[in-house]
Amino acid sequence: MLIREFSERDTEEITLLMKNLCILKGQEFDEERWRNSIMEHMKKDSNSEVFVVFDDEKKSIIGMANCSIRTSDNKGNRFGLISNLIVKEEKRRLGIGEEIVRYIVDFFKRNHIHSIRLALEQDADNAAKILFTKLGFQETLHIYELKI
Numbered sequence: 001m002l003i004r005e006f007s008e009r010d011t012e013e014i015t016l017l018m019k020n021l022c023i024l025k026g027q028e029f030d031e032e033r034w035r036n037s038i039m040e041h042m043k044k045d046s047n048s049e050v051f052v053v054f055d056d057e058k059k060s061i062i063g064m065a066n067c068s069i070r071t072s073d074n075k076g077n078r079f080g081l082i083s084n085l086i087v088k089e090e091k092r093r094l095g096i097g098e099e100i101v102r103y104i105v106d107f108f109k110r111n112h113i114h115s116i117r118l119a120l121e122q123d124a125d126n127a128a129k130i131l132f133t134k135l136g137f138q139e140t141l142h143i144y145e146l147k148i
Contacts (some may be wrong), residue, residue, distance in 0.1 A: 003103045006050035006064070011038060013061040015050060021032045021086040025121065049107065053100055061085035065094050069113060076121070080108035080116040085128075097131055105135070119143065126137070 009118065022029035031113060038050070047070075053063035065085040071078055082104055087096045108116055118137065120128055 001062075001099070002056060003051055003056045003100055004054060006038070006052050007148075008057040010052050010061055011035065011078070011138040014038070014050070014064050017061065017064050017088065018084065019084050020089070021084060024086075049101060051103060051107075053096055055091075062091045063100055065100050065104060069108075069111060078113055082116060085118075093127065095122060097128075098135065101131070101135055 015031060018034055019029045019031065038132065048066065048068035050064060050066050052061045054060070055062045063086060066083045068081050068083075069078055070081050082101065085097060086133075087100075106118065116137075118132065120132070
């Protein structure tokens with residue numbers, strides 16, 4: 001297993017992963033928008049990375065996560081944000097999600113980020129909650145949403 005930065009040759013595989021994540025969340029997936037955002041990311045966004053988990057044996061991508069550096073206020077305080085963490089269904093519960101999160105934590109440390117945020121949906125898989133708690137994440141706020 002190898003964790004590395006996303007490259008253009010990974011587009012098809014991570015698009016399938018993202019589509020599956022949206023299905024799991026019961027969300028609509030706009031493939032064109034997703035592909036455009038990935039290409040834009042590759043061109044210019046130096047505050048964000050997409051990391052992929054590559055299975056050397058099968059020569060395929062088995063997981064991914066986005067991470068970005070954000071500014072939280074007008075004082076320039078920065079934090080890390082993890083999103084779109086997904087591992088192929090048949091590869092779950094093997095420690096792959098934990099490995100990619102640890103990799104991202106190290107990425108943020110190298111970039112002098114001292115706090116990391118992520119959002120879990122209320123009905124998130126209990127394994128995800130256990131993983132993030134195990135890695136030291138603490139619940140700090142609740143988000144309320146009004147769909148209109």
